[in-house]
Amino acid sequence: MPQWIDACATDDIDEEDLIRFDHAGATYAIYHSPEGDFFATSGMCTHEAVHLCDGLVMGHLIECPKHNGQFDYRTGEAKRAPVCVNLKTFPVKVEAGRVLIEVP
Amino acid sequence: MGKRDYSMLGPDGARAVEIGLAAxxxxxxxxxxxxxxxxxxxxDSPAIRDSVILFGCMILFAGLGIYLWPSWWSAPFWLAYGVLYGSAMDSRWxxxxxGTAFKTPWMNNLVYExxxxxxxxxxxxxxxxxxxxxxxxxxVGRDPEIAVMRPPEFFRLIANFFGVFDSIAAMQRMVYNTFLGVHPEEKTFVPQSEWPKVVRVARISFVIYAATIALAVWMQSILPLMVIGLPRLYGAWHHVMTGLLQHGGLADNVIDHRLNSRTVYMNPISRFIYxxxxxxxxxxxxxxxxxxxxxxxxxAIKHDLPAPNRSIAEGFAEMWPALKRQLKYEDYFLKRDLPTTAKPYREDFHAAALGAVATPAE
Structure with missing residues (x-):
């Protein structure tokens, strides 16, 4: 049953950056776009088991810190080898300065 | 550890997966x-600046080499062109x-190709x-780019300063990919979706080399091959020299880059090439x-790393005796001391993983 989870405060993440959020044995990445919007994806690269939270956000791309594969974090689309499999994304909403993500 | 099997399809790779060394x-x-x-x-700006210098020098040196050909006066220009072609291109590759050289993706891709x-x-x-x-x-058995296998094959290492074995292997693989498709070993690390591209790239390279050889035959001169192909041999020495220092004589089967990689201070020309x-x-x-x-x-992080070698010569002075020792004792490796400010190596994990003979570097 999907549920909305309080992940962080909006000012916990710099613009054009991300943080890691762990919940119920799963790891997520929460993004703050240059336009001020928030997004959420699974926290691990689909190429190999590497946390994306150490990677670099460039515009709407997140680059994996290990092999430099890139995803569009808004859609999860794999954009640069060696990643071939898209990243799972999760709905996000902001309420009273808090970022909430909907997780399965 | 017994004799190492460097094949991607062999038992050492399977063992690495089994004990958690892989990924x-x-x-x-x-x-x-x-x-x-x-x-x-x-x-983009540092790589654009460096690329203008690099490709500008290559055009200049090759032009002077062609102009002075077949006089011996052309030799210094071929040597300079060769190092840029057969060594600087290794670091650009x-x-x-x-994808970090340029900010703009197409620039990375162009120079990469x-x-x-x-x-x-x-x-x-x-x-x-x-x-x-x-x-x-x-x-071992997972990394397809291990330059110095154990026991070291010194004849092969020295021959590769002139690109001999690497070029022969590359040409054989290009022909294989062109006519037979993707090699079984390549299938262990190249996703199936990329296999058509492997074959396409091999065929393009094959056509370029065939055209170059045809031109040389038509001209009855090796001059076209001095520009395309042969510089990978006569200019390889610098990238082999620096490449051997990357991991040579250090540990294998560990998960701490401080144990298996080497930082070396180098002169500005070598740093530009490298x-x-x-x-x-x-x-x-x-x-x-x-x-x-x-x-x-x-x-920012040198407080946590072994002290770098202060020159290429010092790096070789440290590495070469270790390689020679690996001829007799395959498990031998150099274990470099960490500064007091560093976090220690995880001795427990690495000792269990290696069961090997380590000697502190002097």
Missing amino acids: AEWYHTEVPRKQMKELMQRS HECSH IASFCMMRNSATWRWSHARHHTDTYI WNMNYHVEHHMFPMVPYHALPKLHE
């Missing part, structure tokens, strides 16, 4: 997020494969082999930091 979580020095973000920032061709590497295959090299650096990959521990620990930011990264 493991590696040690890395703590760097504040804000500082790391600054270090990771991309820029490497940095652009990471040119450099891959010059180095006789299939641009599709090698992108994946290098990803594996970073996942499983010097994990594009700062002399900061090799730093590069492996943080592969998303562009080449032009590696000196700053080095300053």
Whole structure:
């Protein structure tokens, strides 16, 4: 049953950056776009088991810190080898300065 | 550990997977997020500047070589052209494969394709082999880019200063890919979706080399091959010299780059040719930091790393005796002391993984 989870405060993440959020044995990445919007994806690269939270956000791309594969974090689309499999994304909403993500 | 099997399809690779050495979580020095973000920032300007110098010099030296051909006065220009073609292109291939040289993706891809061709590497295959090299650096049976296997084959190492075995292997693989498709070993690390590209790239390279050889036959001169192909041999020495220092004589089957990689201070010309990959521990620990930011990264984390070798000569003086010793004792490796400011090696894990003979570097 999907549920909305309080992940962080909006000012916990710099613009054009991300943080890691762990919940119920799963790891997520929460993004703050240059336009001020928030997004959420699974926290691990689909190429190999590497946390994306150490990677670099460039515009709407997140680059994996290990092999430099890139995803569009808004859609999860794999954009640069060696990643071939898209990243799972999760709905996000902001309420009273808090970022909430909907997780399965 | 018994005799090493470096095949991607052999028992050592399977063992690495079984005991958790493959795709493991590696040690890395703590760097504040804000500082790391600054270090990771991309820029086109340093690589554009370096590429203008590099390709400008290549055109100049090749032009003078052709102009003075067949006089011996052309030799110095071929030697200079060769090092840029057969060695500087190795570092360009490497940095652009990471996508960190330029900020603009098409610039990375363009230089990557040119450099891959010059180095006789299939641009599709090698992108994946290098990803594996970073996942499983010097994990036997997993890393397809182990330059010095144990026991070291000195004849092969020395011959490769002139690109001999590497070029023969590259040509054989190009012909295989052109006519038979993707090799079974390549299938272990190249996704199936990329296999058509591997074959396409091989066929393009095959056509270029065939045309160059046909021109040489028609001209009854090796001059066309002095421009395309042969520089991979007569100019390879610099990238082999610097490449051997990256991991030579150090540990294998560990998950701490401080144990299996070497940072060496180098002269400015070698650093230009090598594009700062002399900061090799730093590069492996943080592969998303562009080449032009590696000196700053080095300053930020050197308190946690073994002291760098102070020159290429000092690096070889440390490495070569270790390689010679590995002829008799395959498990021998250099274990470099850490400064008192560093976090210690995880002796328990590495001792269990290696069961090997380590000697502190002097």
